[in-house]
Amino acid sequence: MGHEYVPEIAIDRDGNQHEVQGWQGDFYGGKLGFWLFMLTEVMMFGAMFLALAYYNSLHPQDFLDASAALNRLLGGTNTVILLVSALTMGLGLLRMRAGDVKGAKLMIWATIILAVAFLVIKGFEWTAEYHHGIFLMHDKLLPESSLPFGQKLFYGLYFSMTGLHGFHIIIGIGLMLWLLKRINAGKVSPEHHILHWNIALYWDIVHLIWVFVFPYYYMIGADGIQMSDFSMIFGGGTNGHH
Amino acid sequence: MSKTYFDETHCAIGHPKSTFMQWMLTIDHKRIGIMYAAVMFVFFFVAVFTAFAMRLELFAPGGQYMDGNTFNQAFTLHGVIMIFLFIIPGIPAIFGNIVMPLMIGAKDVSFPRLNWFTFWLYIAGCCIALASLFIGEGVADTGWTFYAPYSMNTGTNVIMALVAAFVLGFASILTGLNFLVTIHRLRAPGMTFFKMPLFVWGIYATAWIQLLATPVVGITLVLAILEKYFGIGIFDPAKGGDPVLFQHLFWIYSHPAVYLMILPAFGIMSEIIPTFSRKEVFGYRTIALSSASIAGIGYLVWGHHLYTSGMSDIAKTVFSFLTFFVAIPTGVKFYDWVATMYQGKIVLSTPMIWALGTIITFAIGGITGVTITMIGMDVHLQDTYYTVAHFHYAILGGVVFLLFAGMHYWFPLVTGKMYNETKAKIAFYLNFIGFNLLWFPMFIAGYYGMPRRYFDYLPEFEIYHQLSFYGAVIFIAGLIYMFWVLFKGWTKGEATTPNPWNATTLEWHLPSSPPPLENHSKVPYVDFDPYEYKHGEPVVKFNYETMQRID
Numbered sequence A: 001m002g003h004e005y006v007p008e009i010a011i012d013r014d015g016n017q018h019e020v021q022g023w024q025g026d027f028y029g030g031k032l033g034f035w036l037f038m039l040t041e042v043m044m045f046g047a048m049f050l051a052l053a054y055y056n057s058l059h060p061q062d063f064l065d066a067s068a069a070l071n072r073l074l075g076g077t078n079t080v081i082l083l084v085s086a087l088t089m090g091l092g093l094l095r096m097r098a099g100d101v102k103g104a105k106l107m108i109w110a111t112i113i114l115a116v117a118f119l120v121i122k123g124f125e126w127t128a129e130y131h132h133g134i135f136l137m138h139d140k141l142l143p144e145s146s147l148p149f150g151q152k153l154f155y156g157l158y159f160s161m162t163g164l165h166g167f168h169i170i171i172g173i174g175l176m177l178w179l180l181k182r183i184n185a186g187k188v189s190p191e192h193h194i195l196h197w198n199i200a201l202y203w204d205i206v207h208l209i210w211v212f213v214f215p216y217y218y219m220i221g222a223d224g225i226q227m228s229d230f231s232m233i234f235g236g237g238t239n240g241h242h
Numbered sequence B: 001m002s003k004t005y006f007d008e009t010h011c012a013i014g015h016p017k018s019t020f021m022q023w024m025l026t027i028d029h030k031r032i033g034i035m036y037a038a039v040m041f042v043f044f045f046v047a048v049f050t051a052f053a054m055r056l057e058l059f060a061p062g063g064q065y066m067d068g069n070t071f072n073q074a075f076t077l078h079g080v081i082m083i084f085l086f087i088i089p090g091i092p093a094i095f096g097n098i099v100m101p102l103m104i105g106a107k108d109v110s111f112p113r114l115n116w117f118t119f120w121l122y123i124a125g126c127c128i129a130l131a132s133l134f135i136g137e138g139v140a141d142t143g144w145t146f147y148a149p150y151s152m153n154t155g156t157n158v159i160m161a162l163v164a165a166f167v168l169g170f171a172s173i174l175t176g177l178n179f180l181v182t183i184h185r186l187r188a189p190g191m192t193f194f195k196m197p198l199f200v201w202g203i204y205a206t207a208w209i210q211l212l213a214t215p216v217v218g219i220t221l222v223l224a225i226l227e228k229y230f231g232i233g234i235f236d237p238a239k240g241g242d243p244v245l246f247q248h249l250f251w252i253y254s255h256p257a258v259y260l261m262i263l264p265a266f267g268i269m270s271e272i273i274p275t276f277s278r279k280e281v282f283g284y285r286t287i288a289l290s291s292a293s294i295a296g297i298g299y300l301v302w303g304h305h306l307y308t309s310g311m312s313d314i315a316k317t318v319f320s321f322l323t324f325f326v327a328i329p330t331g332v333k334f335y336d337w338v339a340t341m342y343q344g345k346i347v348l349s350t351p352m353i354w355a356l357g358t359i360i361t362f363a364i365g366g367i368t369g370v371t372i373t374m375i376g377m378d379v380h381l382q383d384t385y386y387t388v389a390h391f392h393y394a395i396l397g398g399v400v401f402l403l404f405a406g407m408h409y410w411f412p413l414v415t416g417k418m419y420n421e422t423k424a425k426i427a428f429y430l431n432f433i434g435f436n437l438l439w440f441p442m443f444i445a446g447y448y449g450m451p452r453r454y455f456d457y458l459p460e461f462e463i464y465h466q467l468s469f470y471g472a473v474i475f476i477a478g479l480i481y482m483f484w485v486l487f488k489g490w491t492k493g494e495a496t497t498p499n500p501w502n503a504t505t506l507e508w509h510l511p512s513s514p515p516p517l518e519n520h521s522k523v524p525y526v527d528f529d530p531y532e533y534k535h536g537e538p539v540v541k542f543n544y545e546t547m548q549r550i551d
């Protein structure tokens, strides 16, 4: 391959010409394909939310208690970071479409930095939870511990879903680095930016999922929130476990 | 002679000189389809021989060759291979790849490189599944459904089987995605959705199920893996989890998966019946739309697998009620096929007799399915040989038989050769007789209470198992003979013309047989219906130089 694709023409009975759509350079097809792929991500996380909702209905109080113990400050900061990163990613795509390749690259770099920040914060959060004896195969989550069933289920799902989401962030960083490489190689350009478009869509879905994960895990137990929780911001407290 | 897709190919990376590497790297949809077929039939025979080993063991009561644990592993291996490696990917991967693009006048699928990648992902999944045979405590003994909590506690290598199923599911999603985009984007100019051949409709409905249902089982398997590795306790009652939730999530996928197997098979039927009746298909739109509605309704009926697992009576009733609805579009299809044959000029070539035989076997599979839809009946028949016979009639006598029908139908297209008709017919009768002798007695045994997944049984069931054994011998002999006849046809058969069956759909209007690398060297404008016959002759004719109509 490598040669330019020249669209073929089909001729009907009356001699009219009709352009044949080839698979080469089908921008619309590429977009459609990626949308469909994102639909599978939604189905996948949807099934986990289903399981979550089911156990929530069985153990409502346990879920509230467990949720109250999560660190809303770190979770909230991460939400803001991810929202801003969605903005930078989108701006990058706009820059690219406007022909400003340099600006687009800058925005992608900004997104990468924000994504890394997200992971670092997530790392702090998990570490703190680990020190409180809440971690997979560890202490309070072992079968023989006396923690109520509902809380064990909550944390089990919490680690599964935030873990899987974090995995998507890592993949996203990889994709963005690859995108930068393709841009530098001239394979992605303002005229030919389907890859950029699709990775931006991917990042949107990743942040969209988080927008559901955050309230479900961190916020449902938040009604007992007190001023002292906020004072941590200034007082140097590290987490929300009581 | 012009060059065919056997002579030249496009590759994913570079232009390797060696023929072998050209096959390994090919991105041509026809070659990829052939590679799938080759790998899948190898696995099919592995699973058939595992099944034969079980039949040997069941020949007489008591233990003969294997103990109970080995038997558990044998039926798991058999089920996992047949379901995940063979029949779920089967028809879409083989004929969806080989003929679907030809039928819509496309040069290839929308993402040929992804198609290549998907094939190798499938191979990776197969390798993981096979590796579980030799690593750790051996292949899983849970049955292909991996039900919790047993699968969480057994010492066998369930994790690898789960990972394999996940990877294969991923391959299935990517295949469906590729086909959906292809069908939406690459139809020849003029071909509206209601001018597509019915096989394409079958693939289209299937692709949606692959896309929407597979992620659900995928994540269920991931959760099960996390549970086994990290003890998160979603399905294990010891940690408050609910094993029935696993069953729900599993069947939300796996019930639609049976339509994922049967819809493309019905598509093959809908191609063969009009071609060999030399008549326009009766009720084109109802056949097309029934595929779509089966796919839709099929999503809502998973609960019929859980009648005996603990569900509220209301839920059971609703699921039972909904399940009956699937029978309606299925029945519509059957009536349409029969009506198509009515007053047609029926030609009893091998593909046609396979299709006719399948109408009988699938009808038995379908009707017995309706009986176990009824809650009361199912409580009696669940997990007996009645169910085993039902699903073998439906899957083997429905899907696999139609896969064989398609293999004969498209054989001249793929190979450019013809097999020996008489021998192929003998192979069919061997298969058909063997199959019925193999499975019909099992309805009776199951009705009298022979449970499934047991390696030992009471003496009163001996007669059924022995009949079954003889049936298996005839059937397996028929299978081997059939493949041998096809193999001979490919190597020694006579060359054919591009359209030996007088068929009407686009894949038969090719400039050469086998087709050139990029299919229709010139794409036609499609302003005709897929099955137009007049006095038993195809209406639409082309000048193959310009692909303009000359009729």
Ligand code: HEM
Binding pocket: B048, B051, B052, B054, B055, B075, B076, B078, B079, B080, B082, B083, B086, B087, B142, B143, B144, B145, B388, B392, B395, B396, B400, B438, B451, B452, B453, B454, B472, B475, B476
């Ligand atoms: C030569 C043809 C075949 C023979 C002789 C055969 C035989 C058997 C036997 C003896 C069992 C075990 C029954 C039990 O103890 O519960 C079984 C189970 C099963 N078979 Fe087949 N079979 C054949 C073809 C197929 C095909 C083509 C498929 C699907 C594509 C299939 C799918 C299954 C499944 C899913 C199970 C259930 C496994 C489980 O319980 O986990 N079989 N078969």
Ligand SMILES: [Cu+2]
Binding pocket: B254, B255, B258, B301, B302, B304, B305
């Ligand atoms: Cu079902």
